Structures are given as C-alpha cells and as structure tokens.
Amino acid sequence: MRIAIRICFFIAISGLCAAQARPFPGPDVQQIYQRLLPEIEKIPAFDHHAHPGYADDPDVDAMAAPPNASEAMRTRDDNPELVAAAKALFGYPYSDLSAEHSKWLLDKKNELKKQLKGTAYFDSILDKINTESSVANRAMMPDYLDPKRFPWVFFADSFLWPFNNERETARSPDQGVYIPLQKKMLDRWMQQENINKLPPTFAEYLKFISQVLEDNSKRGGIAMKFEVAYFRPTTFSDPSHAQAEQLYQRYVGGGIPTERDYRTFQDFIFRYLVEEGGRLHLPVHIHTAVGIGDYFNLSQSNIMNLESVIRDPRYAATIFVMIHGGYPLEREAIWLAAMKNVYLDSSFGELTQYPAAFKDTLKMWLETFPDKITFGTDCFPYNQVLGSEESYWLGVRSSRTALAAALAEMISENEITEARALELAHAYLHDTAVKLYEGRVH
Numbered sequence: 001m002r003i004a005i006r007i008c009f010f011i012a013i014s015g016l017c018a019a020q021a022r023p024f025p026g027p028d029v030q031q032i033y034q035r036l037l038p039e040i041e042k043i044p045a046f047d048h049h050a051h052p053g054y055a056d057d058p059d060v061d062a063m064a065a066p067p068n069a070s071e072a073m074r075t076r077d078d079n080p081e082l083v084a085a086a087k088a089l090f091g092y093p094y095s096d097l098s099a100e101h102s103k104w105l106l107d108k109k110n111e112l113k114k115q116l117k118g119t120a121y122f123d124s125i126l127d128k129i130n131t132e133s134s135v136a137n138r139a140m141m142p143d144y145l146d147p148k149r150f151p152w153v154f155f156a157d158s159f160l161w162p163f164n165n166e167r168e169t170a171r172s173p174d175q176g177v178y179i180p181l182q183k184k185m186l187d188r189w190m191q192q193e194n195i196n197k198l199p200p201t202f203a204e205y206l207k208f209i210s211q212v213l214e215d216n217s218k219r220g221g222i223a224m225k226f227e228v229a230y231f232r233p234t235t236f237s238d239p240s241h242a243q244a245e246q247l248y249q250r251y252v253g254g255g256i257p258t259e260r261d262y263r264t265f266q267d268f269i270f271r272y273l274v275e276e277g278g279r280l281h282l283p284v285h286i287h288t289a290v291g292i293g294d295y296f297n298l299s300q301s302n303i304m305n306l307e308s309v310i311r312d313p314r315y316a317a318t319i320f321v322m323i324h325g326g327y328p329l330e331r332e333a334i335w336l337a338a339m340k341n342v343y344l345d346s347s348f349g350e351l352t353q354y355p356a357a358f359k360d361t362l363k364m365w366l367e368t369f370p371d372k373i374t375f376g377t378d379c380f381p382y383n384q385v386l387g388s389e390e391s392y393w394l395g396v397r398s399s400r401t402a403l404a405a406a407l408a409e410m411i412s413e414n415e416i417t418e419a420r421a422l423e424l425a426h427a428y429l430h431d432t433a434v435k436l437y438e439g440r441v442h
C-alpha cells in the first residue's frame with residue numbers, strides 16, 4: 001500500500017515536471033548515446049584548427065617544437081589508442097606498436113603516398129574520418145594539400161618582431177627556437193612583397209603589413225592566426241600611433257630594443273592587425289591555451305588577459321576565434337563568447353583530455369553558448385606514430401564520442417530534446433564555423 005502510494009506520487013510528479021531539468025541522467029542515458037553516436041558520425045565535419053602535413057615538412061607551423069619538451073600522457077608515442085587509429089586508417093594488422101610492427105605502418109603509408117599522388121593522399125584521410133574540409137594553419141601551403149578542402153590560415157605574429165631580437169632570443173631555450181623562426185617568417189613576407197629590407201618609415205611598414213594580409217587573402221587565406229602566447233605575455237596595452245612610430249624610427253636601423261619598448265611597439269601592431277582583420281574580413285585566430293615547451297608561461301598567457309582587446313567596441317567588426325578555448329581555463333573562456341563577434345574552438349582539449357573529461361567541457365559549453373562553439377582537432381605531425389593522419393583520427397573520434405555523450409546526458413536530464421541535440425551537433429561540428437567565412441569554405 002505504502003509502496004503503491006509512493007509510485008503514484010512519483011508518476012504524478014514526473015508527469016507534471018516533464019520539462020524541469022534534473023540533476024542526474026536517467027538509466028536511458030546509454031541508450032540515447034548509442035542512438036546519437038551513429039547520427040553524429042554521419043555529419044560531415046569542418047575542422048576549424050589543424051596543422052596537416054608530413055613530419056619532414058618545415059612549413060606545418062611557423063614555429064617548431066623545442067627540443068626535449070615534456071609531452072602530456074595522451075599525445076606520447078606510446079598511447080595504445082594509436083593502435084586503433086592505425087587499424088582504422090590503414091588496416092594495421094598488429095595489436096601493439098613495437099619497433100618491428102611500426103615499420104609495417106611506415107611502409108604502408110609510403111606505399112599509399114606513392115599510389116595516391118598529388119593531393120589525393122590527404123584527401124583520402126579526410127574521407128576516412130568524414131571531415132568535409134579542414135583548416136590548414138601553416139606557414140605556407142604545400143602542393144600536396146588541395147586548397148578547396150584545406151583552406152589556409154596563415155600566421156601574423158612575425159610582424160611583431162622586426163627589430164634586433166638578441167634579447168628576445170636569449171630569454172629561454174624555447175625562445176631560442178621560436179624567435180629566429182619569426183624573423184624567418186617576416187623575411188618570407190618581405191620576399192613575397194619584393195622588398196629586401198624593412199621600410200624606412202612607420203607608415204610604409206603598416207602599408208607593407210596590410211599588403212601581406214590582402215595578398216594572403218587573395219592566395220586563399222581565410223583567417224590570420226596568432227600564436228603570440230608562446231613568445232610574450234598576452235596582456236596588450238593601448239599605445240598611440242605616435243608612440244609606435246617613434247619606436248619604429250628608433251629601432252628600424254638597428255639597436256636592441258628594451259623589453260618595455262619592444263612590448264609597447266608590439267601592442268600597437270597587434271591591435272593594428274586585429275583592426276585590419278575586421279576591415280578585410282579575415283577572422284583573427286588566437287592561441288589561448290597552455291602550449292608545448294617547458295617554459296610556456298600559463299599565467300602570462302591566461303585567456304582572460306585578452307579581455308581588454310576582445311571586449312573593445314573598436315574591434316566589433318573583427319571576428320575572434322579563441323583557439324583551444326582557453327584550456328585549461330575553458331570554464332572562464334565560454335563567457336567571452338557572450339560577445340557577438342567571439343567564438344571558441346575546442347581543438348587540443350579533445351586530444352589532451354580523454355573523452356570522459358572532454359565530454360564535461362563540451363557539455364558546459366553547450367549549456368552556455370551552444371551557438372558560439374566550433375570543432376577542431378589541432379592535428380599535427382607530433383611524432384613517428386602520432387602523425388597528422390592519426391591525430392586527425394584521434395581528434396575527430398574523441399570529439400564525436402564526447403559530443404554524443406554530452407548531448408545524451410543533456411537529453412536524459414530533460415534539458416533539450418533529441419531533435420535539438422542533433423541541431424546542436426551540426427552547429428558545433430560544421431555549421432557555426434563555416435558561416436564565419438562568407439562562402440569561402442564548405
């Protein structure tokens with residue numbers, strides 16, 4: 001009798017409160033997940049942040065990994081998930097990655113590269129993971145990537161380092177690797193514009209920068225990317241044009257800038273580039289997460305440092321994409337997406353976290369600003385076994401499973417319907433990012 005009353009009470013309450021969210025998923029959560037996952041796997045993805053390319057290609061990034069840098073557990077070459085990646089992508093017949101067995105994999109890839117000429121090899125990788133197209137965030141584009149499926153995002157940091165960089169290079173072993181590569185990148189942009197030394201006046205330097213942006217856009221560039229957090233703190237002051245001009249005149253002919261002078265000059269150039277991004281319809285991608293290298297300073301590159309720039313109404317016409325969503329500060333980061341022109345990319349979070357943890361990140365984002373979050377893998381030729389191919393696979397697979405799990409919990413907790421969940425999946429995996437590029441990507 002007492003049990004019967006309780007059951008009736010429960011039914012009455014649950015009937016009345018069908019739309020009220022509850023704090024735990026019900027026993028149906030696994031079934032919902034199993035239903036959602038195949039639907040989510042069918043959605044052709046747009047990868048908003050990746051560095052596709054072969055391991056021996058120096059243009060995969062505008063910087064390079066410093067020697068002997070610590071690797072987080074999941075991106076090490078002994079991650080057993082990489083066996084699954086090799087099986088899915090290449091039909092790998094073994095269940096470990098011993099030196100002897102890994103040779104099979106290398107031979108197989110070489111054989112496929114010979115068979116699939118031109119752009120066909122990397123196209124076939126995207127086909128296997130159901131990615132329609134993927135950003136190629138690279139120093140330059142190679143002839144083995146089809147620009148229709150791999151739209152170019154070029155690097156804009158080097159304009160911040162035109163002067164004598166002796167002091168900058170000496171700050172740490174990591175800067176010793178990074179800063180000379182910035183100089184190299186700047187030289188390449190100068191070569192592109194047929195100049196062999198820095199312009200004599202500041203006005204001409206700014207004109208040169210704008211010309212590179214315009215030319216890169218014509219050559220297929222869809223956005224500019226900053227990885228400035230690797231090179232200096234991401235707190236940007238707001239110096240005047242006159243201040244920056246004075247500093248340019250002081251150092252263009254030589255001399256080592258004081259750290260303060262260099263930062264002030266860079267702060268102006270960064271803001272100039274951000275503004276040009278609005279004028280030229282080139283979204284601005286900014287690395288906003290912890291980074292590789294043991295000297296990467298997380299507190300000085302905290303995503304919230306950028307708040308003074310991205311909440312500045314002067315840049316309302318610029319679209320910002322916060323690459324890596326501020327990880328491990330992704331909880332704060334999602335509130336930056338309250339700005340109409342600010343979007344988050346989830347790449348790297350899905351590689352460095354396992355799906356069980358990444359699911360919670362995605363769920364929190366989906367519950368806050370679901371229309372402002374985009375999918376990316378941060379694919380990169382990390383090492384011999386975790387190449388671009390495998391990191392694409394690991395990133396896509398982790399993101400699709402974490403997404404299905406996050407949405408299944410939200411459905412089971414009465415937050416959203418299953419139909420709405422699939423709309424959110426399409427938005428995150430493809431639609432939201434594609435809309436930012438005004439028909440230039442698919």
Ligand SMILES: [Zn+2]
Nearest residue numbers: 049050051378
């Ligand atoms: Zn990246």
